[in-house]
Amino acid sequence: MEVTLTHYLVLATLLFLTGMTGFVVRRNAIVMLMCVELMLCAVNIVFVAFSRLHGDGGGHVFVLMNFAVAAAEAAIGLAILVEIFRRRRTVDVDDLKALME
Amino acid sequence: METILFWLCGALMVLGGVMTVTQRSAVISAVWLIFAFVCAAGIFAILDAPFVAIMQVLVYVGAIMVLFLFVIMMLQGPVLDNEKRRLLKLPLWPAVAIPPVAVLVLVGGWIRRTGTRDFGGTVPEGFGQPAAVAELLLGRYLLAFELVSIVLLVAIVGALAIGKEARKLPWK
């Protein structure tokens, strides 16, 4: 069976749903961030696949943009986590309920 | 050849994603994620995007994931490596499962109705090569390119500002 665009999209969907589910069920903030990275990667696959479909390199450029966003997000997110850990000695989100009040 | 590579990389990537989510140890999760990202690089390579593939390995695996591992090691503590608590209480699982399952059903139904879509045609000469991407980056998308550099700059400053101890900040 030949590999079509649809295959790639389904693959990306599976990865995205995996990351999404992981983000909801995991309690460790670091792993949650990793799940976000996984979701971003799934989006990247969609970009590259459509780029291939149209023969237009614009999708590649957006993937590179996504890299930068992912890097920025990881840097900021992890910096926040480190700071939280310093103060609360935990990165378990269920223990971090300050938002409630 | 392409078909074989796709199935191989795709399957391994899904495996890597699932393992990332299910492993209790953050370190092992991170290693699985690296594995998944390398597979994604393979997927990119099959899709005529060699430059993106290489960047995927360099940026994600080489930089971002190293950062993750670094932070995990920095924060080492019993809490991280072993989650003693269960992920969720049992009655909540259906609620968590409904959205992804709904989307999967939707996608399945969609494909059944419309069939698959072929790529068709060939890509232009040099597609996805560094030269082609560079031309776009510094031409059509120059503004976006520059804006991203600002995003990164802000991220650097932000990370520094958060990371520094509050009383040592220059404006306090």
Add this chain to the structure above:
Amino acid sequence: MESHANEILLRWIVLVPLLGAAANGLLNRRLPKQVSGLLACGAVGVSFALSIVVFLRLAGMPVAERFLSDTVTTWIGFGRLQVDLAFALDPLNAVMALVVTGVGFLIHVYSLGYMAHDAGFQRFFAYLNLFIFAMMTLVLGENLLMLFVGWEGVGLCSYLLISFWFNDEANAAAGKKAFIVNRIGDFGFLLGMFLIGVTVLPHLGAGEGLLSFRVLQHHAGALAPAATAICLLLFLGATGKSAQIPLFIWLPDAMAGPTPVSALIHAATMVTAGVYMVARMNFLFVLSPAAMNVVAIVGAATAIFAATIALTQNDIKKVLAYSTVSQLGYMMLACGVGAFAVGIFHVMTHAFFKALLFLGSGSVIHAMSNEQDMRVMGGLRKKLPVTWWTFLVGTLALAGIFPLAGFFSKDEILWKAFSSGNQVLWAIGFVAAGLTAFYMMRLLVLTFFGENRASPEVKHHIHESPLTMTLPLVVLAVLSLVGGWVGIPHFMGGGAHFEQWLEPVFAGGHHVVEAAHGAADAAHGAAADAVHHDTTMEWILAGASLAWGILGLLLGWLVYARRLGVAEGARRLAGGFPYRLLEHKYYVDEAYEATFIRPGYRLSKTVLWKWIDAGLIDGILVNGSALVVAVVGSVVRLFQNGMVRFYAWSITVGVTVFVLYLCFSG
């Protein structure tokens, strides 16, 4: 478009004062006074120098091509509605630019001395520079919208500077009065502008700026049907800014500001903006004889009305203020009878001698420890020699004594009024001219002659002003002396250079008339020319107005210096009613108070406040929306449980629902 270097200069004429204002305004107290003053004067000085450069450039061009423009960018680009952020220079605004920056520069220098001990020194110069910026935008703007931006800008600066010493309630109130009265005029201006836009838009070709003066002039024919309405609306704006009846009431109160401000804004430059605007739109005004008549009648009425009030005022600045209103009336009269060039000529000469008079009065007030009442002045001739001599020159110029500046411009206005067939208007202007001479002599006598009537303590402090103040006085005195010579009319053997210089701007208007009214008016024009060649009448009128001016001065001298008791007699004349009428400025303020302000107050208090504000807005809109928020909040609260994962889950559910909706909706 052949002179790019000079075109770019235009924007710098405008921008340099803005930079000065920004430096002074932002750094404020952090700037030492010397640096602040130097910056402000330097900025205007640069602007003046640049104006001279572009003026010379313009003068060097062939007469028909005298036009420079500088388009910075397209401001509003909206299909065919296009307005440029652009500046332009033609003979008309070249004159205005020179006057504004030149007199402005002198007054900046004067302020160095006058404001030296004021705590708000830097703020003052920031406002002053900002004013020059706004005024130059008004003058150099290439289209009506730019003019309007400058128009509002000078209004703002006027407000800020009138209430400069805002600790005093009266000053703040005067500022507000000026602002609000001007708003009424601006409203008319705005409506006029809209009407122009709506009328001319269907006729515009591609790439033509909507409100550009040149484009409007080109399409004047299309505007002809609406010309009367447009011109009357625009003129309403001009009555506000140039203090004409019925909106003149703000200008005398505006004297609450520092005296250099009165000189710069409320005598020399800003208040002439209305005249400039009417002259600028001359091609439209000439299309509407009705509007022209209104302009001329309002101008003449204002001239005599304000002159009579000036007879009885005791505050030295109030006299000058009413004199300014009166002179502005003359300028409007000139525009109204179609002699735009003469109107602008009077703008220029008036800028010289009225700025001189105001600065001189500032010097007097400065010497008298901030006393403005002429009844306690007197005898200052010996103690303030420079001020006295320059003030004398200014007075003679204003009274229209040959060969000072005021003679030529005022006489030209009267002649044009006469020769255009408006003998009644001429007579009104003629009477007002005599009154002008009379009240100026009264001012001069009360201030500089006789015994000093001040308290000994004040008397002790009387001193001549520092050089920064006297130098501008001397320069302005020289200008008042010779400034009229550029426009010596033909019949006296002069070249009427000023009129010739402005000819290209106003000739267009006449062409428009000819195009609109056909050849019938051409014959009339020839007849007018024929009148022009007979100079006997001109000689007679000029001689009469000179004699009349001297007579006015003489009467003033006899009444106030010789104390013939005439003044006392006049005061008691007919039960004292006429005198009280004048002293209370014809009760115009009181009339407005009774007709507009009190009913407005009552309306606001009963309907707007009690019902609309308290009932509708407070009761239903404000409290009602707060109630809605409270109810919604108490429900939404349940979701705000602090569980991050619950939030994440909510997002996934939301996105899923959204995707499902997208799939099944289309």
